[in-house]
Amino acid sequence: MRVWTMLALCLLMLVGSPVARAEPITLDSFELARTDEGLVLSFSARFDLSRTVEDALLKGVPLFFVAQADVFRDRWYWRDKEVNSVTRTWRLAYQPLTRKYRVTFGGLSQHYDSLPEALSAVSRTINWKLADPPMLDDGRHYVEFSYQLDTTQMPRPMQIGIGGQADWALRIERVRRLN
Amino acid sequence: MTKASRWAWIVSLVAVTGAGLVLVFLLSLATNSRGLYEQHYVWLFWVNVVVAGLLLLVIGIAGVRLLVRVRRGKFGSRLLLRLAAVFAMVGVVPGLLIYTVSYQFVSRSIETWFDVKVEGALDAGLSLGRATLDAQVNDLATKTRLAAERLSDTANPVPTLALERLREQLSAQEVTLLGANGQVLLTVGRITTAFSPDRPSTTQLRQVRSARVMSQLEGLDEDSVAASNAARVRALAYMPSNSFSLGAQDRFLMVTQMLPTSMVTNALSVQAAYREYQQRALARDGLRRMYIGTLTLTLVLAVFGALLLAVTLGNQLARPLLVLAEGVRQVARGDLTRKQVFASRDELSGLTRSFADMTEQLSEARSLVQRSLAQLEAARTNLQTILDNLTAGVIVFDRDGHIDTVNPGATRILRLPVSAYRGRLLSEVPGLQDFAAAVAQRFELHRSSPEAGERDHWQDAFDLQTTAANGRENDKITLLVRGASMPHAGQLMVFDDITEVVSAQRAEAWSEVARRLAHEIKNPLTPIQLSAERLQHKLESKLEGLDQAMLVRSVGTIVNQVQAMKTLVNEFRDYARLPAARPRALDLNALVSEVLTLYATAQESGRLSAELTPELPTILGDTTQLRQVIHNLVQNALDAVAERPEGWVRLRTEIARTDHGEIRAVRLQVLDNGPGFSEKVLKRAFEPYVTTKTKGTGLGLAVVKKIADEHGARIRLANLTAGGVEGAPVTGAQVSLSFSKFAPADSTPAVVANTEARAH
Numbered sequence: 047m048r049v050w051t052m053l054a055l056c057l058l059m060l061v062g063s064p065v066a067r068a069e070p071i072t073l074d075s076f077e078l079a080r081t082d083e084g085l086v087l088s089f090s091a092r093f094d095l096s097r098t099v100e101d102a103l104l105k106g107v108p109l110f111f112v113a114q115a116d117v118f119r120d121r122w123y124w125r126d127k128e129v130n131s132v133t134r135t136w137r138l139a140y141q142p143l144t145r146k147y148r149v150t151f152g153g154l155s156q157h158y159d160s161l162p163e164a165l166s167a168v169s170r171t172i173n174w175k176l177a178d179p180p181m182l183d184d185g186r187h188y189v190e191f192s193y194q195l196d197t198t199q200m201p202r203p204m205q206i207g208i209g210g211q212a213d214w215a216l217r218i219e220r221v222r223r224l225n
Numbered sequence: 226m227t228k229a230s231r232w233a234w235i236v237s238l239v240a241v242t243g244a245g246l247v248l249v250f251l252l253s254l255a256t257n258s259r260g261l262y263e264q265h266y267v268w269l270f271w272v273n274v275v276v277a278g279l280l281l282l283v284i285g286i287a288g289v290r291l292l293v294r295v296r297r298g299k300f301g302s303r304l305l306l307r308l309a310a311v312f313a314m315v316g317v318v319p320g321l322l323i324y325t326v327s328y329q330f331v332s333r334s335i336e337t338w339f340d341v342k343v344e345g346a347l348d349a350g351l352s353l354g355r356a357t358l359d360a361q362v363n364d365l366a367t368k369t370r371l372a373a374e375r376l377s378d379t380a381n382p383v384p385t386l387a388l389e390r391l392r393e394q395l396s397a398q399e400v401t402l403l404g405a406n407g408q409v410l411l412t413v414g415r416i417t418t419a420f421s422p423d424r425p426s427t428t429q430l431r432q433v434r435s436a437r438v439m440s441q442l443e444g445l446d447e448d449s450v451a452a453s454n455a456a457r458v459r460a461l462a463y464m465p466s467n468s469f470s471l472g473a474q475d476r477f478l479m480v481t482q483m484l485p486t487s488m489v490t491n492a493l494s495v496q497a498a499y500r501e502y503q504q505r506a507l508a509r510d511g512l513r514r515m516y517i518g519t520l521t522l523t524l525v526l527a528v529f530g531a532l533l534l535a536v537t538l539g540n541q542l543a544r545p546l547l548v549l550a551e552g553v554r555q556v557a558r559g560d561l562t563r564k565q566v567f568a569s570r571d572e573l574s575g576l577t578r579s580f581a582d583m584t585e586q587l588s589e590a591r592s593l594v595q596r597s598l599a600q601l602e603a604a605r606t607n608l609q610t611i612l613d614n615l616t617a618g619v620i621v622f623d624r625d626g627h628i629d630t631v632n633p634g635a636t637r638i639l640r641l642p643v644s645a646y647r648g649r650l651l652s653e654v655p656g657l658q659d660f661a662a663a664v665a666q667r668f669e670l671h672r673s674s675p676e677a678g679e680r681d682h683w684q685d686a687f688d689l690q691t692t693a694a695n696g697r698e699n700d701k702i703t704l705l706v707r708g709a710s711m712p713h714a715g716q717l718m719v720f721d722d723i724t725e726v727v728s729a730q731r732a733e734a735w736s737e738v739a740r741r742l743a744h745e746i747k748n749p750l751t752p753i754q755l756s757a758e759r760l761q762h763k764l765e766s767k768l769e770g771l772d773q774a775m776l777v778r779s780v781g782t783i784v785n786q787v788q789a790m791k792t793l794v795n796e797f798r799d800y801a802r803l804p805a806a807r808p809r810a811l812d813l814n815a816l817v818s819e820v821l822t823l824y825a826t827a828q829e830s831g832r833l834s835a836e837l838t839p840e841l842p843t844i845l846g847d848t849t850q851l852r853q854v855i856h857n858l859v860q861n862a863l864d865a866v867a868e869r870p871e872g873w874v875r876l877r878t879e880i881a882r883t884d885h886g887e888i889r890a891v892r893l894q895v896l897d898n899g900p901g902f903s904e905k906v907l908k909r910a911f912e913p914y915v916t917t918k919t920k921g922t923g924l925g926l927a928v929v930k931k932i933a934d935e936h937g938a939r940i941r942l943a944n945l946t947a948g949g950v951e952g953a954p955v956t957g958a959q960v961s962l963s964f965s966k967f968a969p970a971d972s973t974p975a976v977v978a979n980t981e982a983r984a985h
Contacts, residue, residue: 102507106500142351143358143496144442202515204508 071193071218078176078189078222085177085224087115090170091193096213099195100161107204108139111168112196117177119185129187130177135196136168169193188223235537238283242530245276273522280529287536300554301547308539309532316531324524331516339506347499354492358442358484365460365482366440368395373438373462373478388413395480398457403477406430410476425461425479433477438462445489456484545573552580561588617721624714626650626665638704638722641691656691663687668708668716682709686723700908703727728912735913736800743797750791757783800913800928806847806935810968813878813891814841816848820855821876827863835876842880843968844891850932857925858895858960864918865899865958873898881963890939890963898957901944910942939963 071093079086095103103109113134118126137150146157147164158164176189194217197205248269291309294302372391379387392400392413399414407424425433433439440460464476505512545567552564564581567574612619618635620643622628628651631644639657646654652661664687671683684707691702706720761780768776814837827833859874866872877894902910909915911930933940945957 102503105503105507106496107504107507141445141496142499143355143492144445145355146442201504201508202511204504204511 071216073193073218073220076191076220076222078224080182080224082179084175084179085117085182085189086173086175087189087191088172088174089113089191089193091218092169093165093216095161095165098211098213099216103138103140103161104142106140106142107200108137110196110199111136111138111193113171113174113193114191115174115176116190117181117187118190119187121185126188129181132174132176134171134174135199138164138168182224186224188221190219190221192217192219194218238533238537241276241279242526242533245273245280245526245530248273248276270518270522273526277522277525277529280526280533284529284532284536287533291536300551301543304546304550305539305543308543309535312535312539313532316535317528320524320527320531324520327520328517331520332513335509335513335516339502339509344502344506347495347502350495351499354495357488358445358492361482361484361488362440362442362458362460365395365397365458365480366438366462369440369460369462369478369480370438372480373464376478377464377466377476385411385413392480395482397480397482399479399481401479401481403461403479405475407477414481425477429461430477433461433463434475436463442484445493456489458482458484545569545577549573549577549580552577552584556584556587561585561591617719620651620718620720621711622651622716622718626716629715635720638702638720639689639691657689660687660689664706664708664718667706671708672710682707684708687720700724732912739797739800739913743794746790747794747798750787750794754784754787754791757787796928800931806850806932808845808847808936808966810843811846811848811851812841812843813846813851813893813964814839816851817855817876817878817893820852820859823856824859824863827874832866832872833859833863833874833876836878837876838879841878841891842888844964845966845968846936846964847932850935854929854932854962855893857929858962861925862895862897862899862958862960866897869899871898888967890965891967893962893964895960896945896957897959898945901955901958902942907942907944911940933962936964937966939965 071091074090074092076089077087079088099109114131115133116131117129119129121127134151139148139150140146141148144157146159147161149156149158149164149167151168156167158167195214197214291302291306295306372395376387376391388400388402388411397414399412401409401414402411403425404410407427407430409424429439438460439462440458443457443459444455458481460480460482462478462480464478466475548565548567555562555564561584564584565577566581567577612632615632615634618638619630619632620628620635621630627649628643628647631647636643641654641656643651643654643657650661651664652658654661667683667685684705687704687706689702689704702722702724704720705723706718708719709717711717757780761776764776765773817835817837821828821833821835824833828835859876862874866874875894875896877892877896879892879894880888881890881892883889903917906915906917910926913927915926930940939962941961941963943959943961944955945959946953947956
């Protein structure tokens, strides 16, 4: 829906924009584990922010990084049932006054002096619980995971200004089946 | 489409257009204010697009339909097209103009918002804030280091009082003494629940060991208002131990100082403004696109609305005109049925009503004219029939004297094809030159000096001698001509053939003369005869010899001649006044046989023969008169063939039947092979004194005709020709008498009385 809207807006305003390409973003590690607490995921992503994004960040635009994991159970008679869906959002902002990078996660916030530090803080998670044990009893399950730079939480005019520019399209997806 | 459904369509379309416009308005608001409208921007946008698409579809359909109708030449479609085009232009052109201007305006003004100077100012403000904060931080750092060095000189453990004094000196929030691992050894200060002293991390401690002092800003988050209260500077200084004892550990001095609220607020506001500005600057492309998109969509919706209105209004306006034009076309074609009246409240409906009334009047007038024409036609046909059936001839001349109309009677009387000469002068008809000249002269005479008693017409008798088609001359006919002037300087000529009337009058006259003459002459005849006889009686015995012979001869002559004159006079008298016929039933065959006994010699010599059909029905007739007829006819025939050696005369009786076989008449025929009748004689044979003989009175056939007329019989003269073909040489003559008065069935034929045979 988001991509559709962006494309339509561009067409109507007679601005041709190139089709979105995914910036090279890689998952360094992606581990699903079944523990007593349930299904946990540990991942770490690695990427570089492009020039435009970094400029925007330094000018004070906050960046949102969203990791989403959906657990599905196979069903032959209908669409696969979604057992659970969890999301995590990081907010990365640069403070010109203090020249520090502030990462907000949930209610917590931390300050970093340099961008790489901040980036590493937003792009990894350890032992993130996806589902409780009772949900995983029957059937075969698989996990759909995505991690991206979310532009929908930015102010509307910015969104329209960005459009479908390739610089801002940072996304990676992974599907892993539970054994 | 019915009126109701049409109205429903219009109303729904207008509603849709209105809704679309309202949505556009909302859309324009959405680009301006954030929050609620921004969230709904997308679906607002899409709804507008859908409405625009719908309108485009409707307009497209209407436009295509209109063009198809124009192409097909449907009546009124061009007018509608023009009206729609005009209205559409009225709606579209201003819209386009405004759109262009607004587009330029939006683009330019957005650009002007993001001025370089503003950016510079914000940058400067930010640097200022940053510098101020840095100054505070550095200041605290320096002070903390100095304090730490001083404190390290003092005894171990550091007394609380000293820390307190230091805290007041620095006007700090809190002063904390930390051990080598960062554990809190001693702390003084107001501890609020808002925050608790953070334990510095190992990296930080290591850093401080090397750099001696480190200070940073904390709690300066832009999120909440509380940030301005929680902003502080924290400085960490390394306290070198001055004892060389083992177990002596590093100590750290941590000072926390609150920043002044106003400064923090200002700095934060500058940062916020800067951030806002930068975001806006980054987003200005998007903003412009949003504005332009909204503008375009508004234009599109407005244009479509205008087009729709144009088509609808055009339709409304054009319809009465089209009704009118259609009516005019129908009238031109000749269709005068009741015309449609357009009901509205403006002048156009009055126009259509007047037109309908006018058409109705036209229609009535036309039907009236048609009725009058029909009547006129009937009257004319009537007159024409009368004219055609008149026995009199009618010729109408126009003002130049050319023949205008000729009726069949004229052609019949004149026996010339006058109707073929229509349009030409009467004198051009062959044979009518003299007649035409005479008529013209008479017309002229009438016009110039009319005779007394003649007011509007003249009457005269003309003799006409025409030539028949085969070159032979017709008989002379006498015409009674009446002439009159017609309206429009034409001339009318009516004529009648009075030949027979004249002829009858002439016969009548002769008859009267004959009677009188007979009477006058007869009277002296008897005395003359008596005197002569007396003379002879007296003197015959007294004279002798030659004298006696002479006396006898002379008296004989006198007596004979007197007798002859008596006979003549008697015949005259007979002709003039036939004794009344006494019709009696008689058998014709018997009568013929009786008469023929007197012609025995002719019969014996073969010159006379009789062919009598037996079983003739009895006819009504006067025996004496019929005897005379037969005598006359036979005598004529015998005289005709007297010169011919081979001459014969045949007497025939026969029955004439109708087509159905009934008895029509009894015919008596006398045929001979003499010279026949000449044309002249044929026509006037029955007139008195017409004869081909050298001697005789010429009254024989006249008497026969009279007797025939008395009996109601028909008499016909004809020539016998070779082979019976007309135009072939004449071989003889034939006289036929047809008696159609029959005696009643039960009467017996009269006894043939023996009377004096009259010889002719």
